[in-house]
Amino acid sequence: MTQDFLVEIGTEELPPKALKTLATAFAEQLTAELATLELSHAEVSWYAAPRRLAVRVNQLVAQQADKVVEKRGPALSAAFDEAGNASKAAQGWARGLGIDVADAEHLETDKGAWLLYKQLQKGAATVSLLPDVVQQALARLPIAKPMRWGSSDAQFIRPVHTVIMLYGNDVVPATILGREAGRHSYGHRFHAPDLVAIDHADQYLAVLKDAYVVADFNERKDYIAEHVAKTAADMQATALMDNDLLEEVTSLVEWPVVLVGEFEQRFLQVPSEPLISTMKDNQKYIPLQNKQGELLNQFIFITNITSKDPQQIISGNEKVVRPRLADAEFFFRTDQKTKLADRLASLETVLFQKQLGTLAEKSVRISTLAEAVAGMIGANTADAARAGLLSKTDLMTDMVGEFPEVQGIMGMHYARLDGENEAVALALNEQYMPRFSGDALPAQLESCAVAIADKMDTLVGIFGIGQAPKGDKDPFALRRAAIGALRIMVEKQLPLDLVQLIGQSQATFSDKLSCPTVSEDVLEFMLGRFRAWYQEQGYPVDVIQAVLARRPTSPADFDRRVKAVAEFRNLDAAAALAAANKRVANILAKVDGAIADSVKSELLTEVAEQALYQAIQAEQQYQATAPSYTESLAHLAAMRDVIDSFFDQVMVNADDIAVRQNRQALLKQLRALFLQVADISLLQS
Structure with a gap:
């Protein structure tokens, strides 16, 4: 006998960025608990919407299988005396099992002989086990800061209003997170605010959809992706929607409706990056580009309600985004009143690191090292030095202060407006590349020089004051800096040597460094990054070790050897x-x-x-x-x-x-x- 099992935890609005993680973890933990209890089943599905987490287990058996459990007792040598009478140890063991010693068998192996009793253990009814299964699964969810609500001692990521536990069409008696399990859940907050009854576990999705809730996360996600793409295509535009934004929007709505808003054309005079940033990050809107890659003054957004007058919703969202765009416009105009070069003095007020000095000092070091690197790789040394000097000045602009994610990008735009060389302007953006694993590398050599100089300065500086990463703690992102520098040198096949780079960077710090083994430590750290990097690319460990044994210190040369x-x-x-x-x-x-x-x-x-x-x-x-x-x-x-x-x-x-x-x-x-x-x-x- 099997039936479908459904559990739903109905809550206040869940954190959108954590929703999918919580739902998948709930399903994984619940599946693991069932496996531990040897309860067989078919497919396990997870569902997640802003106010609910749910799991459905198809064809869950009604009862554990009976099984024979072997209980081993004392060794025969200790179980009986010379006259063959049962010892106290044997009698105590038998009494604990509710049997006589005479009922036991003898287990003989090449390691000895023992008393043995084979006991038939009846399987428990699944319904009796499910409350603890759910409790254990919920207790293992990745919740950093659980909440309490009301006078209850229950804790969860958000207050819980309802709990559904159905085995087939029967409610599983249980109290979960302070709520008595039943068969009722809330529908859409506005379209169907009353409780709705789920008569059977397999009716869950259909009943909720009638109540304007698409509980299947992936169904909502696919719907949004499809209708956003269609809407953009109808406008002869491209939607700037990455998977992270798509999943966050999916986590915010129960009943997705795709609408289009617009803003004043004048805002397009501001560089597109901060406009895109505020629309995506702050408003969860989907910006649009034309076929030429230019930002349009229209955007797509996902609402959680079907309105008889959608223009009211559109107007409301247009009013919300306008002040954010106006802020970006104001910052852009204000920032242009001061050239990047004139902001160098303000970097003296910002500490990079207490022992290593200010951002002004770091900029000078980057400039010096970038100039040297440029000379080694055939880049323009003057442009590399200039870009290195200006590399952190856009951090002092109002725009980057409001939108930190556009650092470097705004430096590029402001440098062009200031009349700096194009190579300098481009390097101010590309200095941060690669920003993440798999990201693009700097396109020009001057940018490579500045990017390498910046990363080496951080590595040598932090190692030089004895703050190397420990375990999984890496507050200065030194692993990312090392991998980024190595990727540039390898993939661009730049004729650079780590020992020389480390030495030149070390010289720019004067007497700030206190660690006597900094050069050896940084070299060892960077060579160590090679092992993980090449393993990720599928190279055998022995190949990497064979090359590491020769300790080639030129990354490009290391790559050719591997x-x-x-x-x-x-x-x-x-x-x-x-x-x-x-x-x-x-x-x-x-x-x-x-x-x-x-x-x-x-x-x-x-x-x-x-x-x-x-x-x-x-x-x-x-x-x-x-x-x-x-x-x-x-x-x-x-x-x-x-x-x-x-x-x-x-x-x-x-x-x-x-x-x-x-x-x-x-x-x-x-x-x-x-x-x-x-x-x-x-x-x-």
């Missing part, structure tokens, strides 16, 4: 060569004293060792001019047979000391060949 070793690893000869290299490394590690660099050819008496010597000499000549790491390793792979022959036919640790030392020198040269790109001996077969 890709070459990954390709080499797929060759047929790779496993044999890796094993041979491991053997060579072990032999050389056991040698006492120094090993000669040169090989005496006259001491090579075996054909196999002469062949290896000649192959090494030829390979050394090739490797000196090898066009790439990939071709270098592929060429080395051709030595497999001659290496195998050497180990099959030659005894390295010969009795003759001179011969032995000469063969060790030969292996040292072989090892050096295979260490040029990576430590091949670390590759796993």
Whole structure:
């Protein structure tokens, strides 16, 4: 026998950004509890709307299956005395089970013998277990700050008004979060404000939809996405709606209705980014662009009510957004009265970090390092230095003060209005790239120089005062800064060396740094980021370790080595060569004293060792001019047979000391060949 099970927690409006997380967690935790109790079922569905979380379990069994539980007692040696009488231990064990010792079986294994009783455990009725299942699932929801309400001791993310628990068409008796479970839920706050009855668990969605509530989160989301796209297409426009905004809007409405509003054309004289920001972040509106990518003075919004006069709702939303746009317009006009260069002095009033000084000091350091980096990568040094100096000035504008998310972007716009070079203006925006994982990189080299300088300044500075990240705590986002700098250097294939960069950045701090190992610490930290980064891209761990063992400090060079070793690893000869290299490394590690660099050819008496010597000499000549790491390793792979022959036919640790030392020198040269790109001996077969 099976029935569908439904549980709904009816609440005050839930936090929209947490709604989906709470709903999915509720379903996952409830499913886990059912699994623990061995209650089988079919599909589990979760539902979420602004005033409710719900889970439906299809075809949930009516009762746990009966099962035999084995209860092991004392060892036979302790269960009976010499006369065969049951000991006190055996009697106590039997009494606890409600049986006589004579009722027990004997369990004999290769480890000994024990008393054993097999007890039939009747399965409990599912309905009797469900209240605790729900309680446990709710207790494990990710709620940072639970609330209390009224005089109840119950706690939840928002006050609870109703609880539905239905097994088929029967109410499951329970008190959950201070509310007695029933079959009633509230409909739409305005269209159907009264309680509605759910007669059966499988009627939940249909009954609520009749009450103007689309309880299925994904159904609402799909509806909104489809109708926003259609509305925009009808206007020959593109809707600027990312998934985060779509899910937040979905979490705000029970009965979505798509409408279009507009604002005065004059607001479009303000750069589009702050307008888009305030519409999306503050109002949850969906901005529109034309085919040329220009912002339109129209927007789409989602209302939670079907109105007989939708123009009233449209007008209301237009009135709400107008002051926000007017603020952006005012800030834009006011900010233009002071050039970015004239804001440098104001940076002296803002502390970057107590021991590292102000933003003004950081800007000077960025400028100095950006100029040096630009020279290394062939960028315009003057533009990079200028952009570095102005890099934080837009933080002092009213616009960025009101809309922090447009930092850098407004710097770019204001720099253009100030008459700065286009490279300088673009660098003020691109200095923050990549802003997040997978984000675009700076487009121009001057921007790369400033972005790298900014990130290295933060890394060296914070490490230099002994505040490296610990565990999952990273208040200065040093991991993101390191990955961002490495991505720029690798993906742009910039000829930069971390040791040199760290040293030059360190020099810009004068005497502010107190940690004596800052250069080693930052280098180790950045090399450590490579491991996680390449693993995310699917590279085997042994490939990354093989390259890390050589500690290449040029990120672009590191990348070329990883890709070459990954390709080499797929060759047929790779496993044999890796094993041979491991053997060579072990032999050389056991040698006492120094090993000669040169090989005496006259001491090579075996054909196999002469062949290896000649192959090494030829390979050394090739490797000196090898066009790439990939071709270098592929060429080395051709030595497999001659290496195998050497180990099959030659005894390295010969009795003759001179011969032995000469063969060790030969292996040292072989090892050096295979260490040029990576430590091949670390590759796993």
